[in-house]
Amino acid sequence: MLCLGVQSLMFGQTKDMVLIEGSRYIPLYGRDSTVVEVKDFKMDIYPVSTENYKQFLKDNPKWRKSKIVSLFADKSYLSNWKTDLEPNDSIHPNSPVNYVSWFAAKAYCECQNKRLPTIDEWEYVAMADETTKDARVKPSYNAQILAWYEAPRTKESRIGETPKNAWGIYDLHGLVWEWTLDFNSVLITGESRKDVDKDSNLFCGSAAVNATDLMNYAAFMRYAIRGSLKAKYSMKNLGFRCVQDIKKENK
């Protein structure tokens, strides 16, 4: 959206990204619930901080809370900011930014020549624990994530305080939920081709039947959250991070 690469020199440098080597894996909900392929890409090692976002707002007035059009964000957008450029005093600059809509998160990443990760990319990196790139079979992996889902007020923590995973990425679990580019591809009752936009359908059994791994309850919760979101929503416990495609040297 009308942004230029100059800004990527100023903040969110690519040194804060790591290379994720793509592969094929079976996510909880893939295409036909089978193997999906993830290409190589780079991912931000931290979620976007309040300070990062403040810089973005300085450069891009149209995304400030007083300027943003209601098509792109609901009323709670940046509701924890006291002014256009100042978060509430209780918010640490290194806390993950929250109360941002999908449109705003998308614009932020595009302004740095990045983009939001797809669900498949995000879940691929999030399968890792501290030592293993696919830790989903370990009982400790799920237990740890679920322990976070139970822990109150993690959104007030700061970025980079959870242990980094095997890829060198922090905070995929344990801080805030994160926007994904194609969050609206989660059709919890999709097989029936009915409209899914009914909140009451969110956690119904028909969804779980389609899941490939019924034990992966934590992942199921993430998909359920995604299925319940609309792009203009902004929530207390929802932030984001960006990824970048690997540029092909010669096409």
Next chain:
Amino acid sequence: MNVSKKNHKHVIHINNVSNYLKLTISVLVLLMVVTSCKSDASKTSDTALVMYQCPMQCEGDKTYDEVGSCPVCNMDLKQLETASKDIETDEISEESIFNLTSKWHTEEGNEIQLEDLKGKTLVMVMIYTSCKAACPRLVADMRNIEAKIPTENIKNVQFALVSIDPETDTPERLKAFAIENEMDGEQWTFLQGTVDGVREFANVLSVKYKEISPIDFSHSNIISVFNPAGELKHQQEGLGVDNKETIEAILQLTQY
């Protein structure tokens, strides 16, 4: 002017690295000011919309853009109220889908932005042409709605079918689909976007979709009605549902 003077000063006083750094930073800052993302400027220059026409329409639909008299019957030209209700306000409201700046191709191969659809009541649905299950019924729903709108209202309505599958649904393919389904009239438009533009548009409509195989998608079945300013007025969800409310919404918006 001022800026270049200031930079000049910097150049004169470069005597150590830190000053040099300052210069670099100030140039960078300058660059950012010049190139940083601009908010979409709303058009204000578009004032020459007033048109005049012979009240007897001696020359058919011919219009003039200044006051005068008809060269045929000599009557004073009359100011036209061209869809005054819609075009009068040139500002795009906050809720308007015309805030989206993505580019689209029509089935005729023209490149447009959604804003180019401004001025008519919009009835939009998302489909893909290789779809065998839900889309034929969604398309049928659109045609049923269209059939129930009186002719004098139809000219103020644009029915737009937006492809979920921009890679397959080229303008040519959309054109063929339009002809095959007898939806090739003026009131129908088919749109091919970019993968990103389609995703964004779907999110504005709260439409969910997912590719489940190279030629098949799951998707929500929603028909959306927008007023001529691009503001969402009504949504009908589901297949083959009673479309009475949707038709009422369209009739209400097209009554002049």
